Amino acid sequence: xxxxxxxxxxxxxxxxxxxxxxxxxxxxxxxxxxxxxxxxxxxxxxxxxxxxxxxxxxxxxxxxxxxxxxxxxxxxxxxxxxxxxxxxxxxxxxxxxxxxxxxxxxxxxxxxxxxxxxxxxxxxxxxxxxxxxxxxxxxxxxxxxxxxxxxxxxxxxxxxxxxxxxxxxxxxxxxxxxxxx
Numbered sequence: 001x002x003x004x005x006x007x008x009x010x011x012x013x014x015x016x017x018x019x020x021x022x023x024x025x026x027x028x029x030x031x032x033x034x035x036x037x038x039x040x041x042x043x044x045x046x047x048x049x050x051x052x053x054x055x056x057x058x059x060x061x062x063x064x065x066x067x068x069x070x071x072x073x074x075x076x077x078x079x080x081x082x083x084x085x086x087x088x089x090x091x092x093x094x095x096x097x098x099x100x101x102x103x104x105x106x107x108x109x110x111x112x113x114x115x116x117x118x119x120x121x122x123x124x125x126x127x128x129x130x131x132x133x134x135x136x137x138x139x140x141x142x143x144x145x146x147x148x149x150x151x152x153x154x155x156x157x158x159x160x161x162x163x164x165x166x167x168x169x170x171x172x173x174x175x176x177x178x179x180x181x
Contacts, residue, residue, distance in 0.1 A: 012043040018103055021132055021167060022047035023054070025100055028171045030057020032179065037095055039064065039088065044102045046073035053077075062088045089114050097178040098128040100170060103136040120157045128177035130170040131163045 012019050026036045026048035036052035038045040040061020052059040053075040061079035063072050072079045082088040089111060092099075101112050112131075118124045131137050141163055147153040162173040 012047070012103075014047075018044060018133065019047040021165075022100075022102055023051040024167045025132070025170055026051025026053075026059075027055045027057070028167055029100075029174070030055045030059075032171065032175060034097065034174075035060055035095075037062065037092060039070075039092075039107075040072050040076055040079045041070045042073055044104070046075060048100070049073055049075035062091045064088055085110070093118060093124065096127075098130065098174045100174075101129060101131045101137075103133045109140075116157065116161075119160065120153070126160070126177050128160045128162070128174050130173055131161060132165065132170060134163050134165050137163060 022044045028051070029036055029048075030052040035058040036048050037060045038048050040049070040063035045061065049059040049061060050073075051057075059075050059077045061072055061076045063079050063081050064070050064085060065081050065083050072081075080091075082091070085107070092111065093115060099111070099115050101108060112129070115124070115127065115129060119127055119129075131140075144153060144158055144161070148155060148158060160177060162169065164170050164173075
C-alpha cells in the first residue's frame with residue numbers, strides 16, 4: 001500500500017529526509033496491520049519496505065524490469081517482476097487500500113493520476129491518498145484546486161487526498177478511510 005516507483009524517489013538515499021519519512025510510514029502502516037506494497041525498488045520504495053521489515057510487518061514489491069537502476073530491494077518478503085508499467089499499476093491498485101505518494105517524477109505522477117482517475121470514475125471507493133511533501137507537491141495541489149474551481153474535478157474526487165509532512169497525520173488519514181471498524 002504505497003505510492004512510489006519513479007526516477008527521483010528511486011534515487012533517494014538513506015540520508016534523505018524523505019527516506020526517513022517513508023521508513024517511518026512503512027513501520028506505522030505495518031503496526032496498523034497493513035502489508036506494505038511498493039514498486040519494490042531502491043530509494044523511497046526501499047525505505048517503506050525497510051520500515052515494514054523493521055517492525056516485523058509484511059513487505060512486498062511489484063518490481064519493474066528495466067535495463068538499469070531498478071532491482072528488488074533487500075527488505076522484501078515477497079516480490080514479483082512486471083515487464084510493463086500498466087500491469088504493475090493494476091496490481092498496486094488491486095491489492096492496496098490506500099496510496100502514499102512521496103516526492104517523485106513521471107512514474108509517481110502516472111500512478112497518482114491513475115488512482116485519481118479510478119476514484120473519479122468510481123472504480124475504487126474510499127481509497128485514501130496521502131501526498132507527502134507539502135512544498136514539493138504545491139504546484140500539483142494548485143493545479144488540482146484550479147481544476148476543481150473550473151468544475152472539471154468534483155470536490156468529492158479530491159476529498160480523499162491529504163497533503164502532509166507528518167507521519168502521524170498520514171497514518172490517521174489512512175486509518176480513517178481504509179480501516180474497517
